[in-house]
Amino acid sequence: MSGLLPVYYSPTHQEHAPDAHADAPARVEELLRAAVDFGASVRDPGDFGIEPIAAVHAPGLLALLQTAYRRFAQLKEGPRPAAPDTFAVRQSAGRVSHNIWGQLGHYCTDNLTPILPRTWDAAYASAQVALSAAQALFDAPLVYALTRPPGHHAYYDLYGGYCYLNNAAIAAHWLAQRGRRPAILDIDYHHGNGTQAIFYERADIFVCSLHADPADEYPYYSGYPDEMGAGAGEGATLNIPLPQTTDEAAYLRALDWALAAVDAVAPDTLIVSLGFDTLAGDPHGGMGLTPAAFRPIGRSLAALGRPILLVQEGGYQLGALGPALLALLAGLSEATGGRELVATHPPEPDAAG
Numbered sequence: 001m002s003g004l005l006p007v008y009y010s011p012t013h014q015e016h017a018p019d020a021h022a023d024a025p026a027r028v029e030e031l032l033r034a035a036v037d038f039g040a041s042v043r044d045p046g047d048f049g050i051e052p053i054a055a056v057h058a059p060g061l062l063a064l065l066q067t068a069y070r071r072f073a074q075l076k077e078g079p080r081p082a083a084p085d086t087f088a089v090r091q092s093a094g095r096v097s098h099n100i101w102g103q104l105g106h107y108c109t110d111n112l113t114p115i116l117p118r119t120w121d122a123a124y125a126s127a128q129v130a131l132s133a134a135q136a137l138f139d140a141p142l143v144y145a146l147t148r149p150p151g152h153h154a155y156y157d158l159y160g161g162y163c164y165l166n167n168a169a170i171a172a173h174w175l176a177q178r179g180r181r182p183a184i185l186d187i188d189y190h191h192g193n194g195t196q197a198i199f200y201e202r203a204d205i206f207v208c209s210l211h212a213d214p215a216d217e218y219p220y221y222s223g224y225p226d227e228m229g230a231g232a233g234e235g236a237t238l239n240i241p242l243p244q245t246t247d248e249a250a251y252l253r254a255l256d257w258a259l260a261a262v263d264a265v266a267p268d269t270l271i272v273s274l275g276f277d278t279l280a281g282d283p284h285g286g287m288g289l290t291p292a293a294f295r296p297i298g299r300s301l302a303a304l305g306r307p308i309l310l311v312q313e314g315g316y317q318l319g320a321l322g323p324a325l326l327a328l329l330a331g332l333s334e335a336t337g338g339r340e341l342v343a344t345h346p347p348e349p350d351a352a353g
């Protein structure tokens with residue numbers, strides 16, 4: 001299968017390079033190198049336009065991401081990365097200020113996520129990478145979207161946690177509109193709070209997240225087991241918080257539990273929000289996993305027997321990213337026993353756009 005693995009990648013991510021920041025462009029370059037070593041075929045994304053992004057995100061957020069740097073540069077402080085100094089924390093949620101500072105505080109969750117001159121271009125390209133990979137899933141059993149910036153902390157109307165647009169959610173909604181029934185499994189070290197919120201009241205997209213206990217770790221305010229969805233989406237959210245000390249055996253047990261829950265809702269597609277910040281020693285995460293642990297993780301994911309879209313999220317320990325990805329891809333290949341997973345739908349007739 002290795003020669004057949006499509007990997008979607010856009011060099012535009014390099015244009016978003018915040019100073020002294022965990023989400024460095026080198027992360028994705030390391031992963032790309034490993035994917036090429038595995039024998040993957042690297043493909044350029046198409047351009048699906050703004051519509052599939054606007055289907056998941058608020059118009060005000062999209063306008064802010066596109067204009068914030070330029071508007072900020074006109075302030076007397078001069079050009080610099082745009083970031084809020086106040087936050088609309090439980091205050092008049094419906095009102096949006098005309099002021100750039102007011103808008104930043106309205107649409108942002110933290111001060112970890114600066115808007116640079118080309119941040120929008122990078123975020124837009126990252127979403128197109130996810131959409132292109134989603135489309136490729138109509139012809140391939142496993143596709144890797146090498147997205148950066150990451151996406152799973154971005155809400156309908158909030159950016160934060162290094163995330164601007166929620167790549168996995170955009171891909172999931174796009175697939176659902178085309179008759180697929182995707183489930184999202186988030187295995188990043190941090191809870192996928194944005195993804196959970198976007199689908200919280202929807203029954204059609206099951207969201208399961210395996211993450212460090214938010215009582216101890218970012219994003220602190222969601223990811224608890226009693227968050228199970230609401231309204232029509234009641235029961236379609238599953239959170240499995242884990243201790244930071246979780247070792248490989250305990251992690252694999254939790255993963256199997258998560259996959260059994262995913263299997264029970266009978267999705268026809270698995271979208272994996274893939275983080276490598278569960279690796280021991282990650283500077284912004286770190287459980288007790290070695291790169292080799294991603295091999296049995298890959299086997300377990302493939303054993304679900306559904307087409308898989310991998311969407312890259314976090315992972316900040318540069319030297320460990322390549323070995324972990326190689327182990328994951330090896331595990332995914334092994335579990336199919338050399339036999340390809342069968343795509344359950346005919347190829348998508350329409351091209352991008």
Ligand SMILES: [Zn+2]
Pocket residue numbers: 188189190275277285313314315
């Ligand atoms: Zn993370």
